[in-house]
Amino acid sequence: MKCKGFSLSEMIIVIVIIAILLAIGIPAYLASVRRAEVKNVANGLADMLSMLYEYEDKEVVFDKYFVKINNYIVPDPVTGETYLQIQLVKYERGTEKVLKELKSKSAELDSDVIVTGSGPVATYIYYDNKGILWRFSGSPGVRSNESYFPNANKEFVVRIRGVTGGYQKKVIVRVMPPGSVEVK
Structure with a gap:
């Protein structure tokens, strides 16, 4: 009487093939997820910077949108977690209204535009009436570390947090024409 089914050696071969496919597929999948997150943050930041200039230019008000x-x-006031958070805000009568928001727990920004070393404060960015990029920390009502960048393109490098090298995108804010933003 002959037994039906797979032999042990056939089962081991199938398991080894599956393991090899998983060893190749999982890292490739994770890398594509990271690349998608970096692209999303870079495109979102570029979109918000473009919208910021459009709002300010349309309303001719330069201390309302940031x-x-x-x-x-x-840190998040509820959970205490820290993450990358980019918001397009409208500041009126002492309050901030979020018009657009982007959060990421895996991507980070690197730029000399971002204020560091001033404690737990966010960086605010806006354009003045000449189209020059400004930044400050604190809040729109109480500004500190205010500076501007009149003659140089500014870059924001978006990459995966804690990883040196690897996939990254650059968001370049051009001096001319004012409000021009490019993602490379």
Whole structure:
């Protein structure tokens, strides 16, 4: 009488093939997820910077709209977690209204535009009436570390947090024409 089914050696071969496919597939999948997160943050930041200039230019009001960047500095008041948070905010009568928001627990920004070393405060970015990029920390009502960048393109490098090298995107804020933003 002959037994039906797979032999032990056939089962081991199938398991080894599956293990090899998983060893190749899982890292490739995780890398593609990280690349997608970096692209999403870079495109979101570029979109918010463009919208910021459009709002300010349309209303001719230069102290009402801001891009607020929390680059793992200010903890969440409820959970205490830190993450990358980029918001397009409208500041009126002492309150901030979030118009658009982007959060990421895996991507981070690197730029000399972002205020560091000032404690748990976010960085605010805006354009003045000449289209020059400004930044400050604190809040729109109480500003500190205010500076501007009149003659140089500014870069924001978006990459996976805690990883040196690897996949990254650059968001370049161009001096001319004012409000011009490019993702490379």
